[in-house]
Amino acid sequence: MSCAACALKLERGLAAVPGVRSASVNFATRLASVEIDPARVSDQHLARTIEGLGYHAFLPGLDEDPRAAAVAARDAEGRDLRRRTIVGAVTATPVVAIAMTHGSVAWLHGTWADWTQALMGTATMAICGWPFMVRAWRQARAGTTSMDTLVALGSGVAWTWSMLVLLVPGLDAIARGAGAADVHGAPVYFEAAASIVVLVTLGKWLEWRATRSASRAIQSLVDLAPPRAVVIRDGSEQELSASEVAVGDLVLVRPGSRVPVDGVVESGRSSIDESMLTGEPMPVAKAPGDTVLGGTVNGAGALRFVATKVGTATVLAQVVRAVEAAQASKAPIARLADRVSARFVPAVLVIAGITGTAWLLFGPVEDRCARALVAVVSTLIIACPCAMGLATPAAIMAGTAAAARRGILVKGGAALEALARVTTVVLDKTGTVTEGRPRVSGVVVHGGATEREVLSVAASLERSSEHPLARAIVGLADERGILPKPATEVVAHPGQGVEGVIGGQRARAGTPEWIAGAGIAVPGADDDASTIAVVAVDGRVLGSILLRDAARGSSAAAIASLRGLGIEPVMLTGDREASAQPIAREVGIDRLIAGVLPDGKARTIAALQQGGARLAMVGDGINDAPALAQAEVGIAMGCGAAIALESADIVLMRGDLAALPVAVVAARRTLSTIKQNLWWAFGYNALAIPLAAGALWPWTGWMPSPMLASAAMALSSVSVVLNSLRLLGDSPREPGPSR
Numbered sequence: 173m174s175c176a177a178c179a180l181k182l183e184r185g186l187a188a189v190p191g192v193r194s195a196s197v198n199f200a201t202r203l204a205s206v207e208i209d210p211a212r213v214s215d216q217h218l219a220r221t222i223e224g225l226g227y228h229a230f231l232p233g234l235d236e237d238p239r240a241a242a243v244a245a246r247d248a249e250g251r252d253l254r255r256r257t258i259v260g261a262v263t264a265t266p267v268v269a270i271a272m273t274h275g276s277v278a279w280l281h282g283t284w285a286d287w288t289q290a291l292m293g294t295a296t297m298a299i300c301g302w303p304f305m306v307r308a309w310r311q312a313r314a315g316t317t318s319m320d321t322l323v324a325l326g327s328g329v330a331w332t333w334s335m336l337v338l339l340v341p342g343l344d345a346i347a348r349g350a351g352a353a354d355v356h357g358a359p360v361y362f363e364a365a366a367s368i369v370v371l372v373t374l375g376k377w378l379e380w381r382a383t384r385s386a387s388r389a390i391q392s393l394v395d396l397a398p399p400r401a402v403v404i405r406d407g408s409e410q411e412l413s414a415s416e417v418a419v420g421d422l423v424l425v426r427p428g429s430r431v432p433v434d435g436v437v438e439s440g441r442s443s444i445d446e447s448m449l450t451g452e453p454m455p456v457a458k459a460p461g462d463t464v465l466g467g468t469v470n471g472a473g474a475l476r477f478v479a480t481k482v483g484t485a486t487v488l489a490q491v492v493r494a495v496e497a498a499q500a501s502k503a504p505i506a507r508l509a510d511r512v513s514a515r516f517v518p519a520v521l522v523i524a525g526i527t528g529t530a531w532l533l534f535g536p537v538e539d540r541c542a543r544a545l546v547a548v549v550s551t552l553i554i555a556c557p558c559a560m561g562l563a564t565p566a567a568i569m570a571g572t573a574a575a576a577r578r579g580i581l582v583k584g585g586a587a588l589e590a591l592a593r594v595t596t597v598v599l600d601k602t603g604t605v606t607e608g609r610p611r612v613s614g615v616v617v618h619g620g621a622t623e624r625e626v627l628s629v630a631a632s633l634e635r636s637s638e639h640p641l642a643r644a645i646v647g648l649a650d651e652r653g654i655l656p657k658p659a660t661e662v663v664a665h666p667g668q669g670v671e672g673v674i675g676g677q678r679a680r681a682g683t684p685e686w687i688a689g690a691g692i693a694v695p696g697a698d699d700d701a702s703t704i705a706v707v708a709v710d711g712r713v714l715g716s717i718l719l720r721d722a723a724r725g726s727s728a729a730a731i732a733s734l735r736g737l738g739i740e741p742v743m744l745t746g747d748r749e750a751s752a753q754p755i756a757r758e759v760g761i762d763r764l765i766a767g768v769l770p771d772g773k774a775r776t777i778a779a780l781q782q783g784g785a786r787l788a789m790v791g792d793g794i795n796d797a798p799a800l801a802q803a804e805v806g807i808a809m810g811c812g813a814a815i816a817l818e819s820a821d822i823v824l825m826r827g828d829l830a831a832l833p834v835a836v837v838a839a840r841r842t843l844s845t846i847k848q849n850l851w852w853a854f855g856y857n858a859l860a861i862p863l864a865a866g867a868l869w870p871w872t873g874w875m876p877s878p879m880l881a882s883a884a885m886a887l888s889s890v891s892v893v894l895n896s897l898r899l900l901g902d903s904p905r906e907p908g909p910s911r
Contacts, residue, residue, distance in 0.1 A: 185225045189213055225314045246380075253377035260300035260373060264366035267293045271363035286360055290338055293331065293362030301327050301369035317517040323372050325521075326552035327365040333545060334360035361545065368553055371883050378890045396467030397488055401432035404476070421479045425470045433466045434481035442473030491581055491825075520555040520861070524548045527865040543866070543875070550864035550876050555857055559888040563849030566896035571842030574899045579825040580835045587821035590804045591836060592843035593786050597734055598777060598799075600791040601745035601752055602721060604809050604829065605731075605759055608640050608792075610721035612648045613702055617715040618695055624654055626707050626715035630681045632656040633670045641705060641719055642670075645681075667746045667769035669705070680708045683748075687713070703751050726830040727759040733833035735760075740785075744768060744776060744799075773799035790824075790832065807832070838899075845899060849892045856888050 186195035191212025196205045219229035230245050267289045308324035401414045404422040414432040443455035446468045467488040531544035568585040575582050582588050615623045631649035634642035635656050662672035669682015687706040688694045702718040731741045742763045745752045749766035756764045777799050789803035800806025808820030809827050824831040866875040
């Protein structure tokens with residue numbers, strides 16, 4: 173892959189294949205992401221299509237790990253570029269040295285010097301120039317153009333002209349008569365051809381080294397998983413390959429070792445460093461019943477846990493896949509560079525033709541032919557749009573890798589760009605602003621019922637529910653030794669309550685409004701700050717359970733930081749306004765939207781968007797899935813549950829709002845870097861093309877040589893990549909509130 177124009181043309185070519193649903197080509201990673209219908213198209217057919225479009229397709233073998241095979245292929249590409257650069261530089265140095273003397277050194281002047289340049293220049297073209305020629309020819313046959321076209325034409329024209337001058341009798345004299353003479357020898361330009369291909373190859377190698385730094389972020393994640401695991405089977409310890417661990421195996425993790433797979437602690441106590449996945453700097457205490465994640469580092473205690481997720485199902489594997497998908501994706505702003513680059517190469521060819529013609533017609537008589545050749549070659553080379561193609565993907569690669577290091581999982585370039593433009597953040601209350609672990613603060617009884625009766629009915633109905641309120645009620649019943657009764661015909665009504673049959677009686681537990689809607693008289697409650705679950709049996713209220721959820725310790729600071737970034741925080745909840753308002757005041761949220769059921773959250777988001785807000789929705793990734801999808805950016809809290817990775821654009825792996833302003837800052841820095849790269853790329857080409865064509869020559873007598881043009885083109889690409897790699901070194905911290 174050689175430029176954004178190539179990527180766009182290849183995308184269109186792949187998308188035109190029957191059975192291909194979508195295609196995206198990333199210039200920086202050299203990866204094509206293609207969604208296909210396997211019944212209509214195969215990998216081999218796609219590979220043939222890519223080859224037919226003039227590019228090389230690499231397919232790993234059936235027994236190969238695709239990721240490892242891709243890494244090996246990229247490493248082989250780097251070694252080949254380095255080898256060609258070194259050998260090409262050795263063969264090109266004598267050519268450039270002879271040409272630069274301009275006959276001032278007597279023994280470097282004459283026919284033998286011309287043929288030495290021809291021999292060494294041809295060797296350089298074979299070593300460094302041949303790959304460009306092959307790719308340009310393949311693309312020409314497919315009706316496409318690219319950076320390879322410009323390099324092949326520029327170096328090819330200079331080499332062909334020079335060989336003709338030496339081989340065709342009389343052409344030397346004709347050239348001299350046409351104003352192409354060099355008073356010190358034949359008008360040959362082998363040094364231009366040789367220096368062009370060597371410097372462009374050097375630039376591609378430097379570009380490869382730079383982009384590899386961002387690509388290594390994925391490999392560093394893969395390397396977190398230990399290759400071996402200790403499993404207890406049949407009462408004895410066995411050391412196995414981590415890939416052989418099965419769900420249900422009992423795994424032993426010794427102090428200081430990495431956890432091989434995901435699981436639930438069965439015995440032992442320790443603390444685990446989860447910073448590589450969640451960004452949480454402090455070790456997390458683990459005890460029986462707690463979850464452990466593959467790739468994290470155990471502390472001082474030994475743990476035995478039951479494997480629950482292995483292989484590609486682990487959180488680490490999901491993170492790797494999400495980062496790969498993000499780095500292979502495109503931000504909307506990238507389409508601008510694609511569209512410009514797709515038209516850029518043909519435009520450059522036209523400009524080069526006009527430039528050459530103008531110099532032949534209006535250039536100084538004594539050297540118009542030489543000037544025309546230099547201007548054409550310089551224009552072709554200096555205009556290569558590599559920097560345009562790298563501007564966005566290089567920044568996206570670095571930005572997503574830097575975010576992943578901080579426990580912020582971004583699933584695509586579009587999400588990163590959208591987050592950078594967000595003006596309003598809508599926060600779900602339970603589990604996002606609050607801890608999500610409400611506690612029963614009291615039980616109010618009615619009609620002669622007891623607290624045990626109220627808790628027994630509620631716990632019996634809520635036993636199978638995963639809702640935080642249900643877990644709090646069941647937990648209190650367990651603490652008090654209240655055994656649940658069998659409940660049948662249990663039906664949950666999201667955001668309202670649950671009903672079922674207990675001992676032949678219809679029982680309900682839910683919001684006062686829902687209970688009242690069933691025709692049951694509900695006594696008034698004095699506590700407006702609590703969430704109230706009313707418990708009723710056969711149309712009679714037994715009592716009410718009061719629950720409260722505390723705000724997370726980091727929520728107030730995170731919300732203040734969002735305000736400091738110019739973002740308005742909004743809290744959205746299904747709770748009553750009276751119970752949600754104290755939490756909103758505590759964390760500093762002025763705008764509260766309460767009493768919204770799960771199926772109405774997406775409509776609320778849509779209504780806010782109609783008011784002109786660019787929204788990010790932060791929720792748990794499960795109940796809030798419709799709202800997450802409706803917002804410009806859906807952000808899930810939690811430790812990487814599979815449903816969160818599927819429903820959200822961004823996942824805060826730590827499950828802590830403190831990472832949210834950090835994510836916004838990282839997104840804004842990435843978007844700013846993309847804009848800097850694009851301004852540089854467009855500005856460079858806008859300035860460089862007229863200079864290469866000789867715009868300053870009438871006033872200064874100066875025009876860039878092909879050697880300088882090729883060096884400038886390579887420097888432009890490398891500068892864009894290096895600017896993007898600054899994101900890997902930046903460490904955005906949670907910004908303070910505005911003052």
